[in-house]
Amino acid sequence: MASTHTSTPSAPARASAGLTARDLALIAAFTALMVALFPVKLAVAGPTPIVLQNLALMLAGAVLGAKRGFYAALLFVLLAVVGLPVLASGVRGLAVFTSPSVGFVVAYPLVAWVIGRLVELRAPRVSTWWVIVACLVGGILVSYALGVPGMAWRSPKLTLATAATYSLQFIPGDLVKAVIAGVVAAGVHRAVPGLLPAPRPRRTPTSA
Amino acid sequence: MLTGTYVPGRSLVHRATPGLKLVLLAVFLVPISIWQTPLLAGVSAAVVLVGFAVARIPLRYLLAELKPLRWFLAVLVPYQWWALGLEAALQLLVGLVISVAAASLVTLSTRVSDLLDTVQRGLQPLRRLGVDPDKVALTVSLALRAIPVVRDLLHQTLEARRARGLERSPRALATPLVIRTVRHAERVGEALAARGYDD
Numbered sequence A: 001m002a003s004t005h006t007s008t009p010s011a012p013a014r015a016s017a018g019l020t021a022r023d024l025a026l027i028a029a030f031t032a033l034m035v036a037l038f039p040v041k042l043a044v045a046g047p048t049p050i051v052l053q054n055l056a057l058m059l060a061g062a063v064l065g066a067k068r069g070f071y072a073a074l075l076f077v078l079l080a081v082v083g084l085p086v087l088a089s090g091v092r093g094l095a096v097f098t099s100p101s102v103g104f105v106v107a108y109p110l111v112a113w114v115i116g117r118l119v120e121l122r123a124p125r126v127s128t129w130w131v132i133v134a135c136l137v138g139g140i141l142v143s144y145a146l147g148v149p150g151m152a153w154r155s156p157k158l159t160l161a162t163a164a165t166y167s168l169q170f171i172p173g174d175l176v177k178a179v180i181a182g183v184v185a186a187g188v189h190r191a192v193p194g195l196l197p198a199p200r201p202r203r204t205p206t207s208a
Numbered sequence B: 001m002l003t004g005t006y007v008p009g010r011s012l013v014h015r016a017t018p019g020l021k022l023v024l025l026a027v028f029l030v031p032i033s034i035w036q037t038p039l040l041a042g043v044s045a046a047v048v049l050v051g052f053a054v055a056r057i058p059l060r061y062l063l064a065e066l067k068p069l070r071w072f073l074a075v076l077v078p079y080q081w082w083a084l085g086l087e088a089a090l091q092l093l094v095g096l097v098i099s100v101a102a103a104s105l106v107t108l109s110t111r112v113s114d115l116l117d118t119v120q121r122g123l124q125p126l127r128r129l130g131v132d133p134d135k136v137a138l139t140v141s142l143a144l145r146a147i148p149v150v151r152d153l154l155h156q157t158l159e160a161r162r163a164r165g166l167e168r169s170p171r172a173l174a175t176p177l178v179i180r181t182v183r184h185a186e187r188v189g190e191a192l193a194a195r196g197y198d199d
Helices: A021-036 A051-065 A067-082 A093-097 A102-121 A126-152 A160-191 B019-035 B037-057 B060-068 B069-084 B086-110 B114-124 B122-131 B133-163 B170-193
Strands: none
Touching: A021 A051, A021 A067, A021 B133, A021 B170, A051 A067, A051 A102, A051 A126, A051 A160, A051 B170, A067 A102, A067 B114, A067 B133, A093 A102, A093 B019, A093 B086, A102 A126, A126 A160, A126 B170, A160 B069, A160 B170, B019 B037, B019 B086, B019 B114, B060 B086, B060 B170, B069 B086, B114 B122, B114 B133, B122 B133, B133 B170
16 A cells, blocks of 8 residues: 555654654644744735635644644644734734634634544545535634634624624635645645554554 | 844843733733723723833834734724724724733743743643643744744745746645645654654
8 A cells, every 4th residue: 555655754652742753843833834824915805815824724733633733723822822923913912812813813723623633534545625624614613613702702792693794704715715725735645645643543554 | 033022121121020021911901801991991001101111112112013913903993893883993992902012011021032931931830731841842942943944935935836837826835835844844853853852
């Protein structure tokens, strides 16, 4: 089975928190990707610029899988809370927790985890459409499930319904991003096999 | 690196420990987040301005810190005005600007490395829950180091895309960028492993 050949250079045997040096480097790199991508805005259609930051979030889950995607997003939130200017909204420091976008930001690690978990179900051969489904569930369903109540909570006069109406304008952008994430993540998995943790061992492959 | 935000100084604000500053910031944010009255907003704004005066940080730094908020506010405030009226929109605007200004005072007067040291120490009690503060610190420094690397990769990929005549294709940008990022991370991982990190 040629497709199960992995490019893992370091034997991932140690498991103090279950994370190898390679895992830490990948987590750090995707946190950096989320930070580096935020100045890139695509003015596609409509009044809302499409911010690429949550595209990077979707990719963290879809490329790294649940666990490392979760940690990459968590580290990103930690950097924002400590006060580094990493969030596209410009909110930083502990003000993250009092801003109307608190729910969306707090959801980041969970979003990456859910996307990663879904993608892992089909590892190692991940199809584009499956990643898109995963990103729709994680990046839209989970994200808005926490984001909308957060917004209603932080603006006392905003009801859940009005907060939801407001959020509708971001849905088209998120759909586009889910599709891009699907195409990109599937392409990355084809180019760099062995990124996702192997699914639950069903049978040991005959080839070593 | 993201160190461009620190404004050196020897004021009381600069010399206060990062932990104390973060605690004070948290305490400061509570009332303004709960009671959004004009009086409280005025008092809070005054406190922040006094903080900047004591720290001797010129207000142009504050304005630069607040500038990235403009897109967020440009989308959110008109909607609040339309949905809930001018008063609610102003409350949101003022509350958010004051909160971010207060957070900025902390980051402008504290080195990133000192903040991260404080976080590392703050995480020590979480050891019991299986959190390894040293691992967190290592990953944070790897991430900070990776930010300029990814920015370079982004520019390389943008140029390659232009050379291929695919300026408008998001796929020709994101796929190679992510692959290059992954390859960079794998090299870093190998380097760490070669130095015995996994042993």
